[in-house]
Amino acid sequence: MSARKLIAALGACTVLATGCGGSAPMGVAGAAAERDQGPVKIAALHPVSGSNAVDGQQMRRGAQMAVDAINAAGGIRSLGGRKVELITGDSQGKADIGQSEAQRLISAGAVGLVGTYQSAVSTNVSVVAERNRVPFVMDVTASDTIFSHGYKYSFRVQPGSKAIATAAARYLKQVSEQAGKPVRKVAFLHEQSDFGSGAAEAFTAAAKQLGIEVGPNISYDATTVSDLTAQVTQVKASGADVLAVAGYYRDSLLAAKAIASVKPDLNAVWGVSNGAYDQPKFVTDAGELGADYFSTNYHYDATNPETVALRERYQRTYGDPMRTGAVLSYDAVQVIAQAVEKAASTDPRKVRDAIAASEVPPLTVGNGPISFAANGDNENAFPVLMQIQDGQVKQVFPAEKAESRPEYQVAWRP
Structure with a gap:
């Protein structure tokens, strides 16, 4: 309707x-x-x-x-x-x-x-x-x-889906180049509602403008999926060196388990508006499976x-x-x-x-007070890149918001 x-x-x-x-x-x-x-x-x-x-x-x-x-x-x-x-x-x-x-x-x-x-x-x-x-x-x-x-x-x-996904593509290019391993190809795994599909579309558009190839684009139903091994096997076969994931908590944890099982040859797992990879509970639930995962998202201001x-x-x-x-x-x-x-x-x-007309100091990361544009969006909302390091979620990029430096190559890479 x-x-x-x-x-x-x-x-x-x-x-x-x-x-x-x-x-x-x-x-x-x-x-x-x-x-x-x-x-x-x-x-x-x-x-x-x-x-x-x-x-x-x-x-x-x-x-x-x-x-x-x-x-x-x-x-x-x-x-x-x-x-x-x-x-x-x-x-x-x-x-x-x-x-x-x-x-x-x-x-x-x-x-x-x-x-x-x-x-x-x-x-x-x-x-x-x-x-x-x-x-x-x-x-x-x-x-x-x-x-x-x-x-x-x-x-x-x-910040909205487009803002987060655009920042995720930009951060990926910058962080991978700083590590001396420029990203070549990104596979995108996402849940199929407006949330996941919108994140995938926005990321793909931004990545292509940056000269990054994106594909395959693989969707699933977050409400019914019980295993993502087949989807991650498809990622492995694609030759992608980065896997982007946009999903909710339960399905994103399933993706991490599938990645650990299939072992695709990746330099990074890159959460985009992801509901798990910046959560302390994921660090506990996934353990070593989630070590070094990245996530571009909104975040509480740790500083x-x-x-x-x-x-x-x-x-x-x-x-x-x-x-x-x-x-x-x-x-x-x-x-x-x-x-x-x-x-x-x-x-x-x-x-x-x-x-x-309000200006409210936020407790989440922002570029200033919460202040709304004519369409109702917070014009000072700001996505930040996080990574799971030594059992903790750390803000790692950009530098002015970082608690530590990004470590680009993940520990479980074969």
């Missing part, structure tokens, strides 16, 4: 108050009443069940930590110190459920939404937000298509003392390393809360205008 048709369908759904696949909305008056009294409600919508539940739970916790910090600092001062409350939804990783959950949260009085981790879910939620005129600040959503529709209520904190303190607090509270997605959720909640503060209002339209 096109975005325009989906908006129309949701409009009919709201008028009839039938819910269209989820809870029936309370209506405009009911939602406004919910916003005008009690705590200021910010909604977090993530997949806290299903195959991406670990990331979804992390992101919900990151959002809650932002709310806790705001309340500890006095709440929304311009509204007399009103506290902030996080109301939550579970997309289950499904676009239709994310759509109905977004409507439910808006009807419950949310002044804004953050989410959703998956581009397919965010695509539907952005239409719900536009129809209801409630701002939606995406923490993790790679797809750029959402930002081509002229929406006024959709914003994104992370920012505030980010370091937040991640230490998360570790103490939950006994688990805080992933970048959770830090992005923290940033996204701060964007909405600071907009409410600036607008001195819970009217979502006024909050939207304040978001559009």
Whole structure:
């Protein structure tokens, strides 16, 4: 269904108050009443069940930590110190459920939404937000298509798929040449939704402009795949010296296991918007299988003392390393809360205008404050290259963001 048709369908759904696949909305008056009294409600919508539940739970916790910090600092001062409350939804990783959950949260009085981790879910939620005129600040959503529709209520904190993929191609050329092993040919393995396909297309276009051959381009269904040995065998036969991988956590771990089994003759495994290769959990789960893997992606700012303190607090509270997605959720909640503060209002339209004009210091890597271009994209979002070195994920390129130097030839190369 096109975005325009989906908006129309949701409009009919709201008028009839039938819910269209989820809870029936309370209506405009009911939602406004919910916003005008009690705590200021910010909604977090993530997949806290299903195959991406670990990331979804992390992101919900990151959002809650932002709310806790705001309340500890006095709440929304311009509204007399009103506290902030996080109301939550579970997309289950499904676009239709994310759509109905977004409507439910808006009807419950949310002044804004953050989410959703998956581009397919965010695509539907952005239409719900536009129809209801409630701002939606995406923490993790790679797809750029959402930002081509002229929406006024959709914003994104992370860099988009094209920005990450273009940087990944540029970083690969620079790092490989600095190592004295210029990349010749890249095989691209990716999950088949808009996220993975968009990353592959953008990377291929950027690489070709840099004189890098790309192929074969191999896709798979991340929701059903159980083994990627056949796909990696195809990579081995291609003669590629680098394998780029764009996938979610579970399938990217499967790719690492297949690479270790098939042993293609590669100089590097190069994550592009990858959901695993910059995660501490992957370092633990993959062990030596993932040694020296690279990943170009958004990342928490390891050089920012505030980010370091937040991640230490998360570790103490939950006994688990805080992933970048959770830090992005923290940033996204701060964007909405600071907009409410600036607008001195819970009217979502006024909050939207304040978001559009906002400048919020990020805890993720950036080239300045979170500041949104006319299409809703964070114009200061900045992809960074990371590598797993000595059992830790390190920022390695470009030099001004680096904790250590990149080590280009992987340890397991035959």
